[in-house]
Amino acid sequence: MAKLTALLFFIMFFIGTDTFLISPLIPTLQELFDIPTQYAGWMVGAYALGYAIFALIAGPLSDGWDRKNVMFYGMIAFSISTILCGLATGFWSMILFRFLAGISAAFTSPQVWASIPVLFPAAKNAKVSGIVMAGLASAQAFGIPIGGLLASTHWSYPFYVIGVFSLIVSIFIYFAMPSMKPIQDQTSQLTLFKRYIPLLASRIARRSFLGHFLFNSGFMAAFSFIGKWMSDRFELSVDQVGYVILFLGIGNLVGSFGGAYVIQKFNRFNTLVAGFIIAIVCFIIVPFVPSVAAFDFVYFFIFLNMGIAYPLIMGLLTSLNPTIRGTISSLGNSIMYAATTIGSGIAGVIYAAFNGFAGVAIFAALCFAGALFYFISSGILHNQSKTKAKLAS
CATH class of the missing domain: 1.20.1250.20 (MFS general substrate transporter like domains)
Known part of the structure; x- marks a missing residue:
């Protein structure tokens, strides 16, 4: 193993x-x-x-x-x-x-x-x-x-x-x-794009994937403009921005390795809700921090949350229907890249319009709040066995 x-x-x-x-x-x-x-x-x-x-x-x-x-x-x-x-x-x-x-x-x-x-x-x-x-x-x-x-x-x-x-x-x-x-069953006999029908027809899946889209849109919108904002606000060089991102990446690593323990201790629902609330608060605070060190400290928790939340979300999504895991995983990844493109594009417009990172951070916070709403309202976090049964029916 x-x-x-x-x-x-x-x-x-x-x-x-x-x-x-x-x-x-x-x-x-x-x-x-x-x-x-x-x-x-x-x-x-x-x-x-x-x-x-x-x-x-x-x-x-x-x-x-x-x-x-x-x-x-x-x-x-x-x-x-x-x-x-x-x-x-x-x-x-x-x-x-x-x-x-x-x-x-x-x-x-x-x-x-x-x-x-x-x-x-x-x-x-x-x-x-x-x-x-x-x-x-x-x-x-x-x-x-x-x-x-x-x-x-x-x-x-x-x-x-x-x-x-x-x-x-x-x-x-x-x-x-x-x-x-x-796995050979009725779903496996579906033609190429008809494999998406069980997902499109399911309220649970639709809301979960919308939450996945908003989560990635918010994170990547803010991430895309970290370097520019730090250069504008703190006058950091490209090399210095790289070291900051390296440190934040360590937060992602910590979250990835420690996520299983956190989920086991607090369960999936509490882990996702608490992590998203902490991230929202961090997004609201981070444009107003007075120093690079303070930025590192606050944004570290956003990356930590990303490391815990992303595998949790992908695990929930791929468990929706065991017979089309490849379809679900590919759709999740495609949505992630589409969210990256759209989120960073919107963030660029916001950054230029408001001349700074505050508007981008608020946009990211709203995306995380919307994602949390859709994950909770979908029911995917409450009982995975019931979720599978509903999607399969």
Whole structure:
């Protein structure tokens, strides 16, 4: 069990690292490919777009296939497309390879969340989900420093290193991961997009996914403008902002590893409600803190909450219907990337309109409040066995 847990951790770590990898490289690639600033962000957006679109297709497809095979071939494709990014000769070739990397990740990472309830007993799910989330948290904390360190020698090295290590991980998937063939029932016979019908028809699922969308919109809206606000307010350099984000990423890690214990002690309902209320209060306070140290202290709790809440939410969502876990996981991931795009876009408008972070923080707080309302009103937090029965009926 420990080997499988470690394998899932590293899958999410390398996919997550690739997601954040290009951020410190944008100035270098912008100069190298001679592209204007307003188009440079497309190299990030291409990955997110590929992921968001194809996750909706990958989920239903994977529910009819052996999840091990989907994970293996998806990781192979991810490795190759990431290595190709290091071989890009211009802007459009980089866009293409980043788009392909996003597609590959869309097939691979949802299988991780969908496989946890299959590979591990129910009592271990929260702990394993927390460790898997720690893989993403580690990528968030260390992805930018790793990318910057490797790129200091040559801009292509980060892509080669992540690609090669991802290839090694795919080999471990082939030899260590057990087969996870689909459950055969009436749901498994549904065509591609009809697999979403049980979710769309369920009030529980609709409200839960709306809560998931608002949760990610609020978090990513604020996260996207941390660097700019700290530069504007405290006049920090890019390197100094990176160290701040590294510290906050540690909060995410702590939450990921300690989440299972917290949930076991206080139960899912109390954990999510208390965590969201604390995060809302922190969002309201953080624009008015007097120093960088105070900012670190307050925002640390937001990242801590993210580390606990995200695996808890994904665990609840993937348990809605055991026969379409891949569909649910892919939809959850697609919603996360869509929320990232929409939330950061709205935050940019708010930041410019109100000339500061206060409006963005209030927007994030409102999103968290809305998310909490929909999670509670959906009923998904109260009794998971009843929830499954209602969704299946």
